[in-house]
Amino acid sequence: MGRSPCCAKEGLNRGAWTALEDRILTEYVKVHGEGRWRNLPKKAGLKRCGKSCRLRWLNYLRPDIKRGNISPDEEELIIRLHKLLGNRWSLIAGRLPGRTDNEIKNYWNTTLSKRIQDQEAGSIFKASGEDVPKSKAASPLSHNVVRTKAAKCTKVLINPHYKGLFLLDDHKPVDHHHQQVDHQPNTDHGLSSSPSSSSNFLFDFGINSELRLPNLLGSDFASGDDHLFSEELLLQQQYWSGNVAGDCVVDDHLQPNMVLNFQSLNSFLDGDDADQGDWLGLAESS
């Protein structure tokens, strides 16, 4: 037996929403708020699946939706975030105010992925003077996409004493006695070399997390500036908008399941294929 459907489909409207349906849904949510999507259609008098109502509201009717073309800045951010996060559209959308995951996903699939494919294929074949073969141009963009289901990492551990970034596999308990893996973060950058002398900071990478990834990506995060992750900065400056004690898990003895070196990340963001391979291979080796 298969999974039971989310709602009975008999007698429900499908396809494009009408202006009347939009108005009914908007009015209902304004009065009753979001949530309870399954019961909403019946209460609001809509012949729609609850999921459909939720999607319609989140993607098109919400008042804070930003309409219009994706700006070059947004595009740049999407590309960089996709490089970092893969097809985790909701996370990417969470960093682009007013944009929805569906919109970004569509934009990526229809516009950006092709453009990047073309750029990559062009750069490869330009060097050799060859034309870009069709098969290459049409090949799926897969080599630099993080496979999110194979190794889901939703938390990032920052140890201010390392130039290291630790991704924690949600499915595995933190092993406080686990030996650190080979990719030791570089410690000879004028930072403290004692991994246990201060706290590590664990940030949830979810939509509601306080980590301002655009700030990171738009900052010198990828430039290897030592000062960026100094403890002082972590504690005092605006890269983290929350308060450390309240928003972060603090664990003096936490050992990572996975360790990422910022310099690898830097190379990754700069498009170094070899480093991307290391980075991704590491990220998936949970």
Next chain:
DNA sequence: AAAAGACACAACCGCCTTGGC
């Protein structure tokens, strides 16, 4: 002018996660 193909995007589907009981 019409048909075919390409493109863009809204909507749907099914699986996964989470929280309440």
Next chain:
DNA sequence: TGCCAAGGCGGTTGTGTCTTT
């Protein structure tokens, strides 16, 4: 602790519009 409902997510499909032939 297990079950179930609800919500969330990413992949995919359907369809309207635009462009090319």
